[in-house]
Amino acid sequence: MTTEQIIGLSLTLLVMLIGLIGSLLPVLPGTPLVLVAAIGHRLYFGEASVSNLVLGILVALTLVSLLFDFLAGMLGAKKFGATWRGMTGAVIGGIIGLFFSLPGIILGPFLGAMLFEMLGDKEFKKAVHAGVGATLGLLLGIVGKFSIGVVMIILFATNVILRS
Numbered sequence: 001m002t003t004e005q006i007i008g009l010s011l012t013l014l015v016m017l018i019g020l021i022g023s024l025l026p027v028l029p030g031t032p033l034v035l036v037a038a039i040g041h042r043l044y045f046g047e048a049s050v051s052n053l054v055l056g057i058l059v060a061l062t063l064v065s066l067l068f069d070f071l072a073g074m075l076g077a078k079k080f081g082a083t084w085r086g087m088t089g090a091v092i093g094g095i096i097g098l099f100f101s102l103p104g105i106i107l108g109p110f111l112g113a114m115l116f117e118m119l120g121d122k123e124f125k126k127a128v129h130a131g132v133g134a135t136l137g138l139l140l141g142i143v144g145k146f147s148i149g150v151v152m153i154i155l156f157a158t159n160v161i162l163r164s
Helices: 003-024 030-048 052-079 084-119 124-163
Strands: none
Touching: 003 030, 003 124, 030 052, 030 124, 052 084, 052 124, 084 124
């Protein structure tokens, strides 16, 4: 591996780690950022970079992580008795929660699902239950995105090192 390749790999991995942090904080585009870093590395280094097969796998893993994140929140809310109102409220609460740092990110979906369920004439206890489901779904989505991001980074780094 040349010095240029080592520096390129190091910078790419740094961007990927920022993407991994984005899996925990919805302000950054998590796994899509990991994928963009891998594509950028491939465009710059060509054949000395990640293989086409691994790049295809990274694209598939990115799509899986986005789908998983979306479905985890919805299914978590649904599993705990939320209606379409609660799921909508969880999404809106999650978006609003982004403006209030970590407490907002966690409480936003909970309060959104609860409020929207109560607006739909659900009793308080059932509305709280739906809010808990939305929050657990959100946390499950974060764990899933983070795990997939770790797999993507390891797969990329291993493939690039083995091809050098």
